Amino acid sequence: MSGSWAIDIDRDDVTQTAITVPDTEVGPGEILVQIDSFAMTANNVTYAVFGKPAGLFGNEQGYWDFFAERNAPGRLPVWGFATVLVSDLEGVAPGDRFYGYYPMASHAVLMPGQIGPGGFTDITPRRTTLPPIYNQYQRIDAIPDYQSEHHDYWPVFRPLFLTGWLIADQFEDEGDYGADQVLIASASSKTAIGLAHALKQRSIRPRTIGLTSRANAAGLAELGLYDEVVAYDDIASLDPARPSALVDMAGNGAVTAAVHGHFGVRLVKSIIVGKSHWDAAADDRALPGPVREGFFAPGRSQKRISDWGSRGFGERIAHAWLGFMEVAPQIATIETRTGSAGALDAYHEVLGGRADPKTGLIITP
Incomplete structure (x- = not known):
């Protein structure tokens, strides 16, 4: 053709x-x-x-x-x-x-x-x-x-927002794994923003801390999606005694090692979602704290479709999506x-x- x-x-x-x-x-x-x-x-x-x-x-x-x-x-x-x-x-x-x-x-x-x-x-x-x-x-x-x-926001945000929403749903379903705060690495990514937005809708929830590069920190903080934005270099400034969970959106081994090393046993959950930092050097040493677990959005979707039915699942996603679209144009331009x-x-x-x-x-x- x-x-x-x-x-x-x-x-x-x-x-x-x-x-x-x-x-x-x-x-x-x-x-x-x-x-x-x-x-x-x-x-x-x-x-x-x-x-x-x-x-x-x-x-x-x-x-x-x-x-x-x-x-x-x-x-x-x-x-x-x-x-x-x-x-x-x-x-x-x-x-x-x-x-x-x-x-x-x-x-x-x-x-x-x-x-x-x-x-x-x-x-x-x-x-x-x-x-x-x-x-x-x-x-x-x-x-x-x-x-x-x-x-235009559908293909840009919809799959990533759905993944973030499903992670937030899993946290709520699991009592936030006992964490007082959720650290979200690669916090300026669109999946991370979807997760932060979904968590923010809850009346009772853990604090959210966005981890990002120093260059992105100020602009990300201005969006008001996270309770706090911390540069990667400042991870050591966080309270290591506070029960925390890590959601890593990019698979950057150095950031993961820094968080695990800082919180140790007070890190109650460590989830890796994506691998956009595909060429970042991974730290293969045994990390203190929990074993990292992968998050697979299609599997979580199938569970919720089984729990709620296709119609119930779709209605929940539709409601959450339309709420997110009220802020998405402020987050990214096409x-x-x-x-x-x-x-x-x-x-x-x-x-x-x-x-x-x-x-x-x-x-x-």
């Missing part, structure tokens, strides 16, 4: 990329969509780092398996919007628009199943054993909390890049840690 493109990524070295032409041939039961826009965030770096099987999904699959066969280069998953170009399936017509998970490309071939008024589930064979939340495509016109003025070159530049910018946390990067193919 003229003008179509995709970004291929080396599975073993995520810094190595190439612009290629995607396969747009539609087979039985498949549709072709044109990707209208997608976001590039630190979340996507986590997808790249865990592209190969890492045990996250409980099987021998990783994030590369969503959009590429095992013998092909990686195709990075991104969140965005797309319009159907080719379809002969009942319930999915050309011109229909969907929000969901797409490859970093101008076009994608999907295989809809469980088609209904709200959308469909991709049933491409290799995807059926991957977490269901990634395979669901929502019809834009049927999303109850979608508002057109929030359009910057748009275009075409394959714009997508490639944005990817390397985020991968290299050069992206401005106050900017939401949107790519329009």
Whole structure:
């Protein structure tokens, strides 16, 4: 298809990329969509780092398996919007628009199943054993909390906000693990901001301390999302006797070691969420305090869907999202890049840690 493109990524070295032409041939039961826009965030770096099987999904699959066969280069998953170009399936017509998970490309071939008024589930064979939340495509016109003025904020913030909200929900569900305060590392990241906002909505809650670089500290404090903002170099100034929990959004080993070393046994919980600091030197020494545990948002989502039902889960997320959207434009402004070159530049910018946390990067193919 003229003008179509995709970004291929080396599975073993995520810094190595190439612009290629995607396969747009539609087979039985498949549709072709044109990707209208997608976001590039630190979340996507986590997808790249865990592209190969890492045990996250409980099987021998990783994030590369969503959009590429095992013998092909990686195709990075991104969140965005797309319009159907080719379809002969009942319930999915050309011109229909969907929000969901797409490859970093101008076009994608999907295989809809469980088609209904709200959308469909991709049933491409290799995807059926991957977490269901990634395979669901929502019809834009049927999303109850979608508002057109929030359009660009959906792919930038929605997945990250949901992760932050789910972490806050887990803390509340577990009595905050007995912590009086929650230290949130990489506090200017969008997932951290989602967590801080969700915790702030509680009438009774632990204090929140945002840990960030000295350069970001003043600006982050002005947002008023955290009870306190502390630069990484000043972690030792915190009261080491106070029962604390750490939520590490980036996997920076030096910061983790500093917090564990300072609080020791008074650190009651240590959770690692992402791996955007993929190239940061990890401290492999035995850390004092609790064993670090990973947080996997799809697993938490499935638990809450089981607890509350799909409708109850969706209603809670919708309410929380609309509340967050009252402040999101103050947190980040949207910057748009275009075409394959714009997508490639944005990817390397985020991968290299050069992206401005106050900017939401949107790519329009």
